[in-house]
Each structure stands twice: as C-alpha cells, then as structure tokens.
Amino acid sequence: MYRKSGDPNSFIKDRQIERQLIRLSRRGNFMAKKRIIEIDDEQLKSYEEIYSLLNSKTLIDQYHGTQALRRASEKEVENGFLSEEFLMAGLLSQPIMKLNKLPGLIQNELLITMINISSLQNGAEYLIANGCLESLVKCSKSQSESRNKALWCLTNLLCHKKLSYNEQGRKTVNQMIQTTIKLPEINELVLWTLKCCGLYYQRLEGGDELFQISINEIRNKLEKTFDYAIMNNDSIICEVLSLYELCPNFLTEITLQNILRSFELKDICIKENVLHIVEIMSLYTNGMVFVLYEQIIQNWLCTKISMNENQTITLSMILLIYKSIDIHESLFNQINKTFLNVCTSMLFCSFIPVENQNDVGLFLIMCCKYHNLFQIVFSSNNFLSLIERMASLSQTLLDKVIELVFWIHHQPNICKSISSLFIDQIIDVSKKYILTEHTKQQLYFLQRIR
Incomplete structure (x- = not known):
C-alpha cells in the first residue's frame, strides 16, 4: 500500500x-x-x-x-x-x-x-x-547464516511499499543498501534488493543521484559480474540490466558494448531491458550518457532493425527512435533503406495496434522531409498504397499526407507519379474527418489540378 x-x-x-x-x-x-x-x-x-x-x-x-x-x-x-x-x-x-x-x-x-x-x-x-x-x-547486519533471509x-x-517515505524509512533502506553491498558476491538477492532500494529512492527528491552515489563502490564489481554473466548466459543478466536502468551514470563505453552484446541473446526479457536502458539514455541532453547515445546507440538502433528480428521488439525500437528524434535529430543521418522498409511493413501488419501504426506513420512523414530519405520512400513499389494507408489511420496523419501530396505536386520531377485516381481516393478518405481550413484549402487545390 x-x-x-x-x-x-x-x-x-x-x-x-x-x-x-x-x-x-x-x-x-x-x-x-x-x-x-x-x-x-x-x-x-x-x-x-x-x-x-x-x-x-x-x-x-x-x-x-x-x-x-x-x-x-x-x-x-x-x-x-x-x-x-x-x-x-x-x-x-x-x-x-x-x-x-x-x-x-x-x-x-x-x-x-x-x-x-x-x-x-x-x-x-x-x-x-x-x-x-x-x-x-x-x-x-549480523554475520550469521540468517542475514540473507x-x-x-x-x-x-x-516491494509491498511498507517502508515509509520519511527519515526513518530512508534510514532503513540505507541500512539495507550498506548490508547488501558488503556481501561477498553479487548474486540474485543482491541485485533484487538493490533494485528495490533504487525504486524506493526514485520517489525521493534527488533520489536517482543519491542512490547511484550510495552503491558507487560496487560499480566495477557490477561490470565484471555482468561481463561474466553474458559469457556464460547466466540467469542474472536481466537482474543486472534492471539495476543499470536505475544507474545510467554507471555506463561506460565498455559497459554499453556489453549491454548491446546481450541483446543478441534470444531471451525477450533481456531485449526489453536493453531497450529500457536505451530509452533512458535517449532522454539525456548532455553529459556522458548523451555522448554515448550519440556515438554508439544511434548507429546501433538504426542498423539493428531488420525484418528478421522479433516484430514486437522491432516496433519498440522504431517507436523509441520516433520519441527521441526531437533531442537526437542526427538520428536521421543513420536511417537507411532497410530501416524505412521495415517501418513501411509495420503499417500493414494486422497485429500492431492502430495507435502504434499512427506513430510509425508520423515518423515516416518526418523522414520524408529529408531529401535523401524521401527519395527512398518515394521510390518504393508501394508508395501510393503507403500514403493511402497512412491517410486512413487518423486525421492527424491525413493532414500530414495531404500536406506531403501538396508538396509533391510542386515538384516537377515527381508530380506526374500522382494520378487523379489516387487523389480521388485521398478525397474519399478525408470525408470521414473534420478538416482544418488549411487542409481544406490544400485538398481543394488538389481537386482542381487532378
């Protein structure tokens, strides 16, 4: 409670x-x-x-x-x-x-x-x-065999939130941390206890930093434990990753490379934990975590996405990029044809929720603002089907699609690819939405020139 x-x-x-x-x-x-x-x-x-x-x-x-x-x-x-x-x-x-x-x-x-x-x-x-x-x-705090129990x-x-968020509760949690980090080895109990202590600290003002400081002395020990766990595909990999989620300041280039290496393992839980860490890193706007994201994560994310990966994990990676693009605009420089093809395929997958498809569609529209990426999307065999599919997902996407088609009509090299029938289909889709005045004007212009 x-x-x-x-x-x-x-x-x-x-x-x-x-x-x-x-x-x-x-x-x-x-x-x-x-x-x-x-x-x-x-x-x-x-x-x-x-x-x-x-x-x-x-x-x-x-x-x-x-x-x-x-x-x-x-x-x-x-x-x-x-x-x-x-x-x-x-x-x-x-x-x-x-x-x-x-x-x-x-x-x-x-x-x-x-x-x-x-x-x-x-x-x-x-x-x-x-x-x-x-x-x-x-x-x-004793040295007896009962200590761990x-x-x-x-x-x-x-875990049941039975320790109050006051001075006494914090004192008890601090004692738990001090006892735990003094244990001879980092095992599942140590990792689980520290994770729970870290989640407790997150509810305190400035708790994130305080928690990382309080367990800083096991930082190197944690890195060695993780390295050994990956080499032996140990069951504690997920537990270590969960702790790294709470300690982004512990990340170094070597640690990060190990974390990304663990993504290659088949366990979905491990993959999800790795993406949680990447998501936390994407929120930083400066400091070492930001630098590591720009130098390592961006390229890894964009090249890792493929048709062979688990589709749920792939969708999570695409949405992660979409959510972080405002902070890390340089991500656009890492996007390639394979990545865009995977994004396109997501819009036609029946198992993906419409709200997620809507986000993927908005992301593709953003990509189209970059000339080299637009050329890749436009040259695909199903470009018109893609545009029509995006227009049918939401009014927001319809507005963006009409704006894109309007822009295409002003490009002499490619405007001939847009047929009158296609514009008619977009007009039919738009009838189920209440359009903004700006969108109405663009649609009216397209009607006149189709």
Whole structure:
C-alpha cells in the first residue's frame, strides 16, 4: 500500500489498518478458531497448539513450533492471503521480538516463515504491525547464516511499499543498501534488493543521484559480474540490466558494448531491458550518457532493425527512435533503406495496434522531409498504397499526407507519379474527418489540378 507524501487521509487509513492488525494479533489464542491445518503427513496441529509450542520454555518445543508455523505459513501463501484465523492467533507477536536472541535453527525456521508471510500484501501489513522492522534490520547486519533471509524479508516489505517515505524509512533502506553491498558476491538477492532500494529512492527528491552515489563502490564489481554473466548466459543478466536502468551514470563505453552484446541473446526479457536502458539514455541532453547515445546507440538502433528480428521488439525500437528524434535529430543521418522498409511493413501488419501504426506513420512523414530519405520512400513499389494507408489511420496523419501530396505536386520531377485516381481516393478518405481550413484549402487545390 503506497502512502503518498503529505496525504493525511492515506496516513490515517494506514494507521487504522495497523492498529486493527495489532489488536487481532494481541487477542492471541483467546480468539483462535479450532481450525485444523494439514501439515504434510505429519501430526496435525491447531493454531492453538502451535502457539503453545512457540511460547514453551523448552527449546525443543519452540523448534517444533517454528517448524509447524513454517508449514502453516506455506499453506496460507497458497491461498494468496493470510486468513482471519492466522491473523487472530497471535503466533508471531512474541517470536518477532526475540528474533535475534533465538538459537540458529529456530531463528532460521522463523525467518523462512516471515519470508513466506511477507510475500503477501496483508502478510507484509501484519509483520509491520507486529513491529518486525527493528528485529529484521538488526538480523540483516549480523554475520550469521540468517542475514540473507532477513534481507530477503526486508526486500519483500519494500516491494509491498511498507517502508515509509520519511527519515526513518530512508534510514532503513540505507541500512539495507550498506548490508547488501558488503556481501561477498553479487548474486540474485543482491541485485533484487538493490533494485528495490533504487525504486524506493526514485520517489525521493534527488533520489536517482543519491542512490547511484550510495552503491558507487560496487560499480566495477557490477561490470565484471555482468561481463561474466553474458559469457556464460547466466540467469542474472536481466537482474543486472534492471539495476543499470536505475544507474545510467554507471555506463561506460565498455559497459554499453556489453549491454548491446546481450541483446543478441534470444531471451525477450533481456531485449526489453536493453531497450529500457536505451530509452533512458535517449532522454539525456548532455553529459556522458548523451555522448554515448550519440556515438554508439544511434548507429546501433538504426542498423539493428531488420525484418528478421522479433516484430514486437522491432516496433519498440522504431517507436523509441520516433520519441527521441526531437533531442537526437542526427538520428536521421543513420536511417537507411532497410530501416524505412521495415517501418513501411509495420503499417500493414494486422497485429500492431492502430495507435502504434499512427506513430510509425508520423515518423515516416518526418523522414520524408529529408531529401535523401524521401527519395527512398518515394521510390518504393508501394508508395501510393503507403500514403493511402497512412491517410486512413487518423486525421492527424491525413493532414500530414495531404500536406506531403501538396508538396509533391510542386515538384516537377515527381508530380506526374500522382494520378487523379489516387487523389480521388485521398478525397474519399478525408470525408470521414473534420478538416482544418488549411487542409481544406490544400485538398481543394488538389481537386482542381487532378
């Protein structure tokens, strides 16, 4: 549940939920229902029996209690939410408070349970209401085997937006970052946790820069990990790319070349992540990221587009260029015949949404303003069909098409290629739109000279 900064109604509602959960948990086994849960093929235990075991004075009973609780939590997760019975049983109130004083085996079982519970929305709320943060943060900073499990649980809570966007929340996230970057190797847990921390920071003013500064010390380590992952087609490639999306200032020419190299892999997820990074880079108007985009990305984008690539990915690449052309006008110098042919084919693909075809059409019209690109488009065998198709997509495109045809009629070398029948077809298409006065005048002129 995300609480917007400065929204008192949201804050009050969150506090009411937390108080309700606390009340439910404190009622403990007084209100626990006689619900019997099946724990594999082992002895059946009710939530009351589990509660008794957890609060026993003997360690062996506590251990059996945490085992039963773990299996019970697994059953709850299968349902997708914590049941009313579980919430009212008060099973975790005391164990959470003693988390860092428990023996290793019991602590380990309890943390697995908390990971299961924290994966659910109301489970995350339940843990927060039981005051788990302090215990988990302390456990994550320890050198015990439980450290990673505590970090995993904290990351689940962060994913569910259970850490406030205030000084205390930021302090907790900073502690998570410091713990994570000190781990001996960069694995999936490290990458996932840092990504979630980065997404948290994005909601803070100036958070993008602060996050990149806070993990700067693993920059070189991250680059080596990524290089190794590509060489071995490792499963963490997507996770590394997701982190680079949040850290564009980490990009160097070598790193960028590795990122583009990963695009050659068949995994669609990897290709999409690479394009997300390219899109972020396209937004920069200065600095090293801007330079890398101009020197490397532009040429890569325009030459990479082909009929052989996945069509959804190809469409994404074309639209990415279209959206960034205002900042990177030099992209027009990289566009070639193959690229334009692929764009043209997109307008006749039935699976592509009309709004996307409209954007591709507008982009082609923009290309036609450049003499060398217009010659390529105009010389294609289906130029007139293309123009007619674009005119039928939207009024905006119709206006642009009429303007283009009007311009062609003033070019003595090519005006003969536009037949009267073609102009009649454009006129028929225009009847379904409300035309601007400017478009009406151009259309009227074309009618007179056809």
